[in-house]
Amino acid sequence: MELPTQTYRVTRADLVRYAGASGDFNRIHWSDRVATAVGLPGVIAHGMFTMALVGRAVTGWAGAPDAVVDFGVRFTRPVVVPDTDEGTEIEVSAVVKEITAEGLTRLDITATCQGEKVLSQARALIRTAR
Numbered sequence: 001m002e003l004p005t006q007t008y009r010v011t012r013a014d015l016v017r018y019a020g021a022s023g024d025f026n027r028i029h030w031s032d033r034v035a036t037a038v039g040l041p042g043v044i045a046h047g048m049f050t051m052a053l054v055g056r057a058v059t060g061w062a063g064a065p066d067a068v069v070d071f072g073v074r075f076t077r078p079v080v081v082p083d084t085d086e087g088t089e090i091e092v093s094a095v096v097k098e099i100t101a102e103g104l105t106r107l108d109i110t111a112t113c114q115g116e117k118v119l120s121q122a123r124a125l126i127r128t129a130r
Helices: 012-022 032-037 046-061
Strands: 003-008 068-075 088-099 104-113 119-127
Touching: 003 012, 003 046, 032 068, 046 068, 046 088, 046 104, 046 119, 068 104
Parallel strands: none
Antiparallel strands: 003 088, 068 119, 088 104, 104 119
């Protein structure tokens, strides 16, 4: 069973807010000059910010944050955020992989940006609604 796709817009302003909240002020998250100097295609979103957006989708599907029992990802590709008002979008989808004997639902998650997968081995285990 497929779950409804969730789409999240990411702008440079979001990266600034996340940097302030997380304390991660690495210049690859706000300076094109620095990002390209280290071999990146441009400014990239914080990996943990990307993971947090995927986590938001998971909690939405689960119905509540405390219904998420386990959640993990591997970062495979950076989310490049252009210096425009529109920024970019991350699309998050999931399929129900199994329902365990304990009544937990295992999700296989896909997160893409510009048609490219940005995470691998993205999975969650959630308690089903009672």
